[in-house]
Amino acid sequence: MPVSKSVGARIKRREDPRLIQGLAHYVDDIKLPNLLHVAILRSPYAHARINGINTDAAQNLSGVKSVVTGDDVKDVIGGIPCAATDPEGFPGIKVPHHPVLATGKVRFVGEPVAAVAATDAYIAQDALDLIEVDYEPLDAINSAEAAFADGAPVIHEDWDDNMAFTWSIAGGDVDAAFAEADHVVSQRIDHQRLVPNPMETRGVVAQYLPGKDQLNLWSSTQIPHLLRTQISVMLSMAENHVRVIAPEVGGGFGCKLNVYAEEALLGHMAKYLGQPVKWIEGRRENFLHTIHGRDQTGDVELAVKDDGTILGLNYTVTADVGAYYQLLTPAIPTLTGLMLCGSYTFKNVQMNLKAAFTNKMATDAYRGAGRPEATYLIERMIDVVAHDLDLDPLAVRRKNFIGKDAFPYETGTALAYDSGDYTAALDKALKIADYEALREQQAELREEGRYLGIGFSTYVEICGMGPSAAMPAGGWESSTVRVDPTGKVTVLTGVSPHGQGQETTFAQLIADGLGVDIDDIRIIHGDTDAVQYGIGTFGSRATAVGGTAMVHAMGKVKDKVVDIAAHLLESNPQDIVIEDGKYCVQGAPESGLTLGEIAMVAHVGVELPEGTEPGLAESHFFEPPNFTYPFGTHIAVVEVDADTGEVEIERYIAVDDCGNIINPLIVEGQVHGGIAQGVGQALYEEAIYDESGQMITGSFMDYALPKAHNFPRFELANTVTPSPVNPMGVKGVGEAGTIGSTPAIANAVIDALKPFGVRHIDLPLRPEKLWKLMQET
Amino acid sequence: MTPFDYHAPKTLRSAMRLVQAFGDDAKVLAGGHSLIPSMKLRLAAPSVVIDLSGVAGLKRVTAGNETISIGALATHYAVESHRLLPSKCSLLPETAAEIGDAQVRNRGTVGGSIAHADPAADWPATMLALDAQFDIAGPDGERAVAASDFFVDLFITDLQPGEILTQIRIAVPAECSGGAYVKMRQSASGFALAGVAAQVTLDDAGNCASVAVGVTGVAPAAYRAHAVEDALVGQGIDAVADAAAHATDGVEEFQEDHHASGDYRAHLARVFTQRALSQAIDRAA
Numbered sequence A: 001m002p003v004s005k006s007v008g009a010r011i012k013r014r015e016d017p018r019l020i021q022g023l024a025h026y027v028d029d030i031k032l033p034n035l036l037h038v039a040i041l042r043s044p045y046a047h048a049r050i051n052g053i054n055t056d057a058a059q060n061l062s063g064v065k066s067v068v069t070g071d072d073v074k075d076v077i078g079g080i081p082c083a084a085t086d087p088e089g090f091p092g093i094k095v096p097h098h099p100v101l102a103t104g105k106v107r108f109v110g111e112p113v114a115a116v117a118a119t120d121a122y123i124a125q126d127a128l129d130l131i132e133v134d135y136e137p138l139d140a141i142n143s144a145e146a147a148f149a150d151g152a153p154v155i156h157e158d159w160d161d162n163m164a165f166t167w168s169i170a171g172g173d174v175d176a177a178f179a180e181a182d183h184v185v186s187q188r189i190d191h192q193r194l195v196p197n198p199m200e201t202r203g204v205v206a207q208y209l210p211g212k213d214q215l216n217l218w219s220s221t222q223i224p225h226l227l228r229t230q231i232s233v234m235l236s237m238a239e240n241h242v243r244v245i246a247p248e249v250g251g252g253f254g255c256k257l258n259v260y261a262e263e264a265l266l267g268h269m270a271k272y273l274g275q276p277v278k279w280i281e282g283r284r285e286n287f288l289h290t291i292h293g294r295d296q297t298g299d300v301e302l303a304v305k306d307d308g309t310i311l312g313l314n315y316t317v318t319a320d321v322g323a324y325y326q327l328l329t330p331a332i333p334t335l336t337g338l339m340l341c342g343s344y345t346f347k348n349v350q351m352n353l354k355a356a357f358t359n360k361m362a363t364d365a366y367r368g369a370g371r372p373e374a375t376y377l378i379e380r381m382i383d384v385v386a387h388d389l390d391l392d393p394l395a396v397r398r399k400n401f402i403g404k405d406a407f408p409y410e411t412g413t414a415l416a417y418d419s420g421d422y423t424a425a426l427d428k429a430l431k432i433a434d435y436e437a438l439r440e441q442q443a444e445l446r447e448e449g450r451y452l453g454i455g456f457s458t459y460v461e462i463c464g465m466g467p468s469a470a471m472p473a474g475g476w477e478s479s480t481v482r483v484d485p486t487g488k489v490t491v492l493t494g495v496s497p498h499g500q501g502q503e504t505t506f507a508q509l510i511a512d513g514l515g516v517d518i519d520d521i522r523i524i525h526g527d528t529d530a531v532q533y534g535i536g537t538f539g540s541r542a543t544a545v546g547g548t549a550m551v552h553a554m555g556k557v558k559d560k561v562v563d564i565a566a567h568l569l570e571s572n573p574q575d576i577v578i579e580d581g582k583y584c585v586q587g588a589p590e591s592g593l594t595l596g597e598i599a600m601v602a603h604v605g606v607e608l609p610e611g612t613e614p615g616l617a618e619s620h621f622f623e624p625p626n627f628t629y630p631f632g633t634h635i636a637v638v639e640v641d642a643d644t645g646e647v648e649i650e651r652y653i654a655v656d657d658c659g660n661i662i663n664p665l666i667v668e669g670q671v672h673g674g675i676a677q678g679v680g681q682a683l684y685e686e687a688i689y690d691e692s693g694q695m696i697t698g699s700f701m702d703y704a705l706p707k708a709h710n711f712p713r714f715e716l717a718n719t720v721t722p723s724p725v726n727p728m729g730v731k732g733v734g735e736a737g738t739i740g741s742t743p744a745i746a747n748a749v750i751d752a753l754k755p756f757g758v759r760h761i762d763l764p765l766r767p768e769k770l771w772k773l774m775q776e777t
Numbered sequence B: 001m002t003p004f005d006y007h008a009p010k011t012l013r014s015a016m017r018l019v020q021a022f023g024d025d026a027k028v029l030a031g032g033h034s035l036i037p038s039m040k041l042r043l044a045a046p047s048v049v050i051d052l053s054g055v056a057g058l059k060r061v062t063a064g065n066e067t068i069s070i071g072a073l074a075t076h077y078a079v080e081s082h083r084l085l086p087s088k089c090s091l092l093p094e095t096a097a098e099i100g101d102a103q104v105r106n107r108g109t110v111g112g113s114i115a116h117a118d119p120a121a122d123w124p125a126t127m128l129a130l131d132a133q134f135d136i137a138g139p140d141g142e143r144a145v146a147a148s149d150f151f152v153d154l155f156i157t158d159l160q161p162g163e164i165l166t167q168i169r170i171a172v173p174a175e176c177s178g179g180a181y182v183k184m185r186q187s188a189s190g191f192a193l194a195g196v197a198a199q200v201t202l203d204d205a206g207n208c209a210s211v212a213v214g215v216t217g218v219a220p221a222a223y224r225a226h227a228v229e230d231a232l233v234g235q236g237i238d239a240v241a242d243a244a245a246h247a248t249d250g251v252e253e254f255q256e257d258h259h260a261s262g263d264y265r266a267h268l269a270r271v272f273t274q275r276a277l278s279q280a281i282d283r284a285a
């Protein structure tokens, strides 16, 4: 029985049974005859010259097929690409060559130096110990500050300093705003470096078919098509002879929106060795050599009037981007700049960024990618303003909110917010929280020496990335919708879901649109030989952009189905409706036709209306006119243990507005995980490199991820403000939780410590830090 | 992985024979929760691994009227879930429940934890507070060592090469005795930044007749906080706060890393000593 209206229903994810039962196929599940296993020798030094590499002993180990070094591949594999290096956007940008295997010098711990292919993974690993590298250690740089210090060692010797690039944005008249201000509220704010930590680490299998001159590359990636293009360039192969497959992908959070050394290296080795090769990243390797997120430190100044009206913002910031660029490294902090005005009306805004090369892994897109920095900064600063001017943080927010009648709203950074009602989300969250009672409880507990804190985040963010003009590598998306002769529907989509649930939500849209059972719909993604070109899954774009492409393709299919039905029923297309899963003249379902019957006619090809092509498949490429801008209010209630500084999250309320909702269950899941990751940044996570450039948080024994027992039951709700940007009115929800939650927790903890005169604390809010602050007063 | 020979003896006697035959080249394997990661990281590279998990009798946990015995190969979960332990000695299951997560407790062993002597492991604190005796089989037969003589330094115990820890014996605490284990978890690993086990017996007047406090996570090895005990014996609950202030008396070196400074760990030792003692006294009453 077709589900008559599946959009909006809490349908369980169709992908989960195979994931839960261990029936899914990840990269590591791929087994090919004669498969060789690759292990990568990585630099133990943050910064060193390579004076020589001796691979003889490794080469001679029984079972070792090949050892390759940087010198072996430097002329045959191109550099690792970066898509955001335009000197107009990034004045003075230095674009260092980024080799797949180091030559001459290593620049961060974990940088690939050599690769071994062997008959099993253990032999490959053992062989690494036999490679002798003559390193000459150099002084290492572990922060942007150290990179810019006088006399700092230079990481890329083609230039004479470590300035990677600069970037700035300005809107309105910042000087006038500060001249007019009653107060200038300033604070230095740090956004610590984070490790994305998908459950599945990266992995690559490559197979070369000489008869067809074809390279098959399986990779745990979010962007199979972009990867294919880049790999073909790096390996000088014709793009149509490269097939990239993203099989089941166990999470990415942005870190698989990239092109990595191993992907090109394995492609090369498969071809050169004539045998398929596999490399599966270990967790420690993942810590060292999969991109990191955040790592900005800056000084914020707000120009404020006595009543809390914000007139302008000035942000002077340095970013520590690591030793090389990955695919989008320079673009990430630009998203921070674009979102600095948050949900507030001030338009005088300026950001000046200097980015430094350091001896660390590159930063790049991690869940939120630049927007969490902006949101944390402005949401934190609102509370600092409230603190300094002795105002209620809620009053400051309300005073500065963009009103619901102001949309579409142009920001000081020239974005056009599509739709919004920030007050509605805030009011709803306050009601759920029972805010007045919470403040009373807080006052009572303080009497007893217990420290409850209430923190807000009234965030807005960017989703549905995006118009191509605003993107480094295309912002459109594609889909083909095909009805097979028996009426089963196959959807090809250019997005590459890896946990977001589009096999379910896309099927819901098709089920309603074409009047078919959801079980008769299959969503195919992540195989460049099966799917027309697409951009991929990131920036909460898959549904807003990819889903829209699919809905348009489906519309074309449906038009044709209706034409054929009208012809067969001797009626007019405009009189055809879907009733009980049949295309029929209104009120006469008994004489109607199923999609299968019509599809068969379309494929047999003899009863078609004149001029109609046989077959039933249509494609659409959708270029979105704008981003979408989801928003919401998060409220955190925490208690800080006065004896130990430990933070307990007592309640967490999130009212998110992601436009229309296709599947509430999936939206909640995205929000749950998002909140957890944002709380991780607020309370636990930090990638620390020591002075010598060693990462001292390189395993789960030392890098703290949030755990289930750290959380209360989330109290979730929504407001629904449809987006005008796409016909479904959806916005996106993949990153909202992460973006919204970090400042809510930070503000709550700092609110709890108000009696101790605390104004600001940098993240993560470790117990010791809090305990020390409580001792100081 | 460096190649090694693997043996899986079925009896303690054959295990002992293997241990003695291979000497320093051999490592015994319990749950593998510490040994296997060390081997994967190539910090340990034994040429012989002797797996104790099939040795008869080493997994048994029994709670008699006077003595509780825990086989060295008993898992944390076996202690956590034992039917009689909550009433006979609640400190044991309470400690077990604080270790890692369900998978860890199903795999990790009490003996492995004690033999490994991680400075942040939970069991050493509790074993000290319960005056546990460790039965050790060696080349010259059996010997018993008190917990207070066993934990020497960072990952160093009184166990000698060629010896196997076989069981842990604990005297069932008296009627009016209570215990408590409290810890702060290191936020990544879940091990103790500071963990304190207290076992207190009250006299008829409700004062402390005996007090035992074990502290882990703070110093290179878990230790008995004798100064706390001395300050509290003969006193009631009102004296707990003052007594707890002595929790790190005599400690010369503190554990220190990016998770917590030595000062903070020392502070936590005092806070958790106070909490553990208050709860223990509460339960004893």
Ligand SMILES: Cc1cc2nc3c(=O)[nH]c(=O)nc-3n(C[C@H](O)[C@H](O)[C@H](O)COP(=O)(O)OP(=O)(O)OC[C@H]3O[C@@H](n4cnc5c(N)ncnc54)[C@H](O)[C@@H]3O)c2cc1C
Pocket: B027, B028, B029, B030, B031, B032, B033, B034, B035, B036, B052, B072, B073, B076, B098, B099, B100, B101, B104, B105, B107, B108, B109, B110, B111, B112, B113, B115, B116, B120, B121, B122, B123, B159, B163, B164, B165, B166, B189, B190, B191, B192
């Ligand atoms: C993810 C994780 C989280 C954990 N969390 C905690 C925690 O919160 N608190 C905590 O206290 N512990 C924790 N542990 C430790 C765990 O519970 C084990 O107790 C510990 O790792 C010892 O492991 P095992 O029992 O498997 O012994 P193995 O790893 O097999 O052995 C450890 C060492 O002891 C030696 N050994 C083992 N048994 C004997 C014996 N009978 N006689 C002589 N020598 C022996 C071995 O040769 C080896 O050197 C955690 C471990 C993991 C993996």
